[in-house]
Amino acid sequence: MAYLVFKDGTTFEGKEFGEWSKSSAQLKEQEVVFNTSMSGYQEMVTDLSYAGQILVLTQPLIGNYGWHHEENEADKTRLQGLIVRELSEGEGSLHGEGSLEDYCQQHGVQGLKGVDTRALTRYLRQFGTLPGLLVQTQEAGIEYWANSQRKIEDKSEHWVYRSTVKEAYEIPGSGHLIAVLDFGVKRNIIRNLQKREFRIMVFPARSTAEEILRHRPSGLVLSNGPGDPEELSEGIAMVRKLYDKLPVLGICLGHQLLALAAGGKTYKLPYGHRGGNHPVIDIRSGKATMTSQNHGYAVEEASLTGSGFEVTLRNLNDGTVEGMEHLTYPVLSVQFHPEGAPGPEENAEIFDHFKDIVLRSSTQKGRR
């Protein structure tokens, strides 16, 4: 048996899978979040935006279609824990290259199965996103939280820097050059840019604005990524130097950094948006789409006054900001994941829109 223990003593019981060899000295609480998607466990486990978190999946049967390396969103995971109701070995999968369980074991993800994920999700919805601890005995959990006041300050690097690529790399293409700032970029963002024939250069999160501009890109994509956007002061300063100089598309963390760079604010949502059926409305056209989402923070709408950005997309469940465009510069951003397709690929047109503005702005430059 193993347990997820919260500070208030609430405990959820399950059975361990994956990698559990951490010593008691390495015990550390992690933010517990839930995702309501019915499929896509592989994309979620390898989405670096989940770095430093324990992910609860509300879909009760997980692992049933196996593991296909091709579909990983990154070549690593930074997910700390995975909690499921029933874990399937995935024996029914065609051409499977292993199982979710194998992947968790090989990549250091602590798993807990057989958990009452419905009760756990209701708990998180009631009290908000909370830190929880995965332990092999309930006593270890109680002792950890009892001593938690004496804990020394966490000096580890922001998860973005533990997720980004080490060195810049290029992906050939026949079209304009797009710089991608990798805060933990999902492969499907890159794939969507490749589909539109762009040449791509992926830059580590600590690159400087000058390093990026030296390559004379025709557009910039600010990627998704983990953690609190306000804690990324270097990233915010770098985005501030760039967004008035070339067409920009911000996705999720990238969207939040754009808002912060322009003088806006972000805040923490009570329990986040994570799932494949979040309805979003385009304020101008009145058209609504279903989106894939994974974020715990959001842009404060009122803080955008005077920033030069206008809100273009809004969440139909809670009215939060889902997208914005700059009034003067060719800059747009979305809080959701246009590369994540919850069924139909209805939001991929965001990438087409970005391609249009890159082409338009490079022809204008050519004429000048």
Ligand SMILES: NC(=O)CC[C@H](N)C(=O)O
């Ligand atoms: N997927 C993302 O880019 C997430 C952005 C940010 N870490 C948040 O949770 O809000």
